[in-house]
Amino acid sequence: MNFKDLRYFQRLxxxxxxxxxxxxxQVSQPTITYALKRLEAEYGVMLVERKSYANxxxxxxxxxxxxxxxxRILHEDQLISHDLRRIKSKQIKVGLPPIITNYLFPKVFTTxxxxxxxxxxxxxVNGSHKLExxxxxxxxxxxxxxxxxxxxxxxxxxxxIRAHQFKLIASIDHHFKMPLNIADLAKEDFILLDEQSVHQQVFQYFTQKYQVVPNVIYQTSEYRLLLDLVKQNxxxxxxTETAILGEGGIQQLPIPNLQLPPFYLLLVYRNSSLPDPQLQKLINIFSTIPFL
Amino acid sequence: MNFKDLRYFQRLxxxxxxxxxxxxxQVSQPTITYALKRLEAEYGVMLVERKSYANxxxxxxxxxxxxxxxxRILHEDQLISHDLRRIKSKQIKVGLPPIITNYLFPKVFTTxxxxxxxxxxxxxVNGSHKLExxxxxxxxxxxxxxxxxxxxxxxxxxxxIRAHQFKLIASIDHHFKMPLNIADLAKEDFILLDEQSVHQQVFQYFTQKYQVVPNVIYQTSEYRLLLDLVKQNxxxxxxTETAILGEGGIQQLPIPNLQLPPFYLLLVYRNSSLPDPQLQKLINIFSTIPFL
DNA sequence: TATAATTAATAAATAAAATTTATAGGTGTT
DNA sequence: AACACCTATAAATTTTATTTATTAATTATA
Structure with a gap:
């Protein structure tokens, strides 16, 4: 059997x-007729109802x-092309979400x-959702x-690679009366990451779970900008704490009994692309990142 | 591209x-050489190391x-054949494990x-493991x-379809002093289903968890035989309770605080074979079995 | 170490398969 | 009824796959 026939059939x-x-x-019409005939002959079944006329x-x-x-077959065929192109060119296309990259990359750079x-x-470089x-x-x-x-x-x-936590953060210049509790947050202005990020969903989950109605004054996809604005109070x-580890000018707000899902830092790859030794090396390096 | 080339390559x-x-x-040797060349040309990569001589x-x-x-592609190709053969012949091959079949089939027979x-x-007809x-x-x-x-x-x-439970059972002629506890079971003779069944694993889990060393006198793959022997005391x-619902001459032994995994009665099918309307019908009937 | 045996690659010829051109026949539209 | 549009078929043509025949390379072995 022929991949062409499958493509013809799919399109048809x-x-x-x-x-x-x-x-x-860009072939003649009988080509399609014959391709279909071949498939029907091969499997011994009618594949399309020949109705009269029109579409x-x-x-x-x-x-x-x-x-x-x-x-599925044609999808797999696409993957062949992608994978072999990678191996041929020795170029590995690596998806890098900004926050995670800035946190992890320095740790593996030397290696x-x-x-x-x-x-x-x-x-x-793109958001996690798109990258997946x-x-x-x-x-x-x-x-x-x-x-x-x-x-x-x-x-x-x-x-x-890591299981991090989500944090509420503020400028170190912002003084709170402790102990802080969740209800206090309703009085604050929020700057958030926008809808490209998982943060939005988790934040929504958080506000619903704890019945907070936050005052969101600005949203951005640029987390560095966000951090700078927070620092400026x-x-x-x-x-996620991923974004603020080793970051000055920012305090984490300790909220007792705050329960949120974890933020996993993952290294993800198609399991069918494992045979590539270069890729293997890369996986090894990233999956054995030393703490600190 | 050609499926033949893929088969040649796989075998090679x-x-x-x-x-x-x-x-x-049953083709000539250059056929294989050329098939490989076609693949290598298509993807622009060497696929085999041409070592000197021999295997x-x-x-x-x-x-x-x-x-x-x-x-994966050839596996999918096999599934095409199987699925189209089914649709063509209008015969649906249905896997039926004995215990479950005897319990469920009467409930859908009329329908x-x-x-x-x-x-x-x-x-x-076969064990669940083989059927999967x-x-x-x-x-x-x-x-x-x-x-x-x-x-x-x-x-x-x-x-x-159902979530049933595993039960300890005995003949109604067998009298126990209540309340029964797990330690008492060590004195009893056990008749069990053999290694073809999930029962064996769950029983093992049970004995380990509750530190029972049971005296197993006989094992069989025939659950009807097992029930008859139990009835004869x-x-x-x-x-699983599946096997004994509506069955006379048998008592369930009430053991307080007995915790075991559930026994699911499942209807399972490849999701790629859903387009077949006959199969759909069958799925509908089985998945909406009335209680009792 | 020469020689036979085995293996894979290549060239040219052949066979097989896919595609095109040309055409016929069906169906709905006006 | 004439026209536009669609699919099917036949025959010719092109493209692709396979074979036959041969060569070059390598190992086994005599």
Whole structure:
């Protein structure tokens, strides 16, 4: 059997027109007819209902069934291309979410340099959510991710590098009367990370769980900007401790009995791309980051 | 690209010989050489190390990488055949573990008959463990399974039909002084299901957790035989309540504070085979079994 | 160490398969 | 009824896969 036929069939089942499908692939119309015939002959089943005229083409149950499998096969075929391109070019596309990268990268920099891996890394900077998508469809080879839950995609493997916590933070110039409790936070102005980040969901969870109605004055995707604003005492914020470790001018607000999900720093990769030795090396280095 | 080339490559990477691979497929040796060349040309990478002579052929990292993906693609290709054969023949291969089948089947029999599905079902009777394997590689279309945990195979979907409990049982002629406690069981003779069943593992878990050293006098794979022996008061047993609901001549032994995993009655199927309407019907019927 | 045996690569010929061109026949629209 | 649009078929053509025949390389072994 032929991958081409599968592609033709896939397109046909979306397009619902032989001639349109033919146009799409820049082949003549009978090509599509014959491709379908081949598939039907191979499996001995009708795959499409030949209705009269117009875009009334419909898949039979067998056709729908085949479609499902074709999806997977063609997806796997894409991954082949991505993976072999990586191995060929010796360039590894690494997903890097800013907060995590700034925290982790200094810890491995020397090792990466010594192992001559710095030049093989092609950094793709983006939010964790987007990066996970890119990973799944093969556009990324490996990624650091921040997440409150562990990936449940069976095609992805992962290592937990750290389990951090979310913190409420404020400028050191901002003085609170202790002990602080959650209700006090309603009086404060909040500066937050925007919807690209997991932080927003966790913050929402937090406000609902503890019945806080916060006054959010500004949202940004730039966590450095956020930290600077907090330092200037423009407002308080909610962020993973990852972002503030070793950061001056900021205090963590101790709230008794605050219960939030963990913030995992993960190294994630497709398990089918493990045969690449360069990638292996990279995984080893990141998954054995020394504390401090 | 061609499925044939993938098969050639897969075999070549196992066989490590061009001429042996050619023999296997009953083609001439250059066929294999050219197939490999096509793949290498398509991806622009060397896939095998051409070592000198003999079966010293080795895959490059790129070759190993490709192999991984080929596995999946060819597996998916197998599933196509299985699924389309099912749809074509209108015969659904249904996995049926004895205990669960005897309990559930009477509850759906009338419905299956009314919907004309009885003749559609090709029963495959076996233990749950074996049935799950058959399901995964496409030799089964759907299966009832008994399990203490939910399937974690991402290609399988499932419905929980019942959550039953494991019970200690004895003949009604066997008189105990109540309240019974776990230590008393050490004096009893046990008749158990053998290693084909999940029961054995759960029983082992039970004995370890509660520090019982049971006297097992007989094991069988036939649960009807087991029940008959228990009724005859040849010994006591450990079994899911599934097997004894509506069964006379048997008493459940009430042991306070006995904590065991649940016994799920599951309906399991590959999620990629959902498009088949006949199968859908069957799933609906089984997943909405009325209580009693 | 020469020689036979085995293996993989290449070239050219052949066979097989996919695609195109040309055309016919069906169906809805006006 | 004429037209526009679609799919199917037949025959010709192009492309691709396979074979046959041969060579070069390597090891076994006599």
């Amino acid at each position: 089942s979306e397009e619902k027109s032989f001639s349109e499908t033919a146009k799409y692939f 009334s083409l419909q898949l039979t149950p067998a056709g729908i069934q085949l479609q499902q499998h074709i999806q 990466l340099r010594r192992e001559n891996l710095l030049s093989t890394i092609e950094p793709i 998508q890119l990973l799944q469809n093969g556009q990324l080879d490996i990624s650091l991710l921040g997440s409150t839950s562990l990936p449940r995609d069976p095609n992805l493997s992962y290592q937990i 423009q407002g308080i914020s909610f962020i | 990477s196992e066989e490590k010989s061009f001429s042996e691979t050619a023999k296997y497929f 010293s052929l080795q895959l490059t990292p790129a070759g190993i990488q490709l192999q991984q993906h080929i596995q 299956l008959r009314r919907e004309n599905l009885l003749s559609t079902i090709e029963p495959i 394997q058959l399901l995964q590689n496409g030799q089964l279309d759907i299966s009832l399974l008994g399990s203490t945990s939910l399937p974690r195979d991402p290609n399988l979907s499932y419905q929980i 040849q010994g006591i047993s450990f079994i």
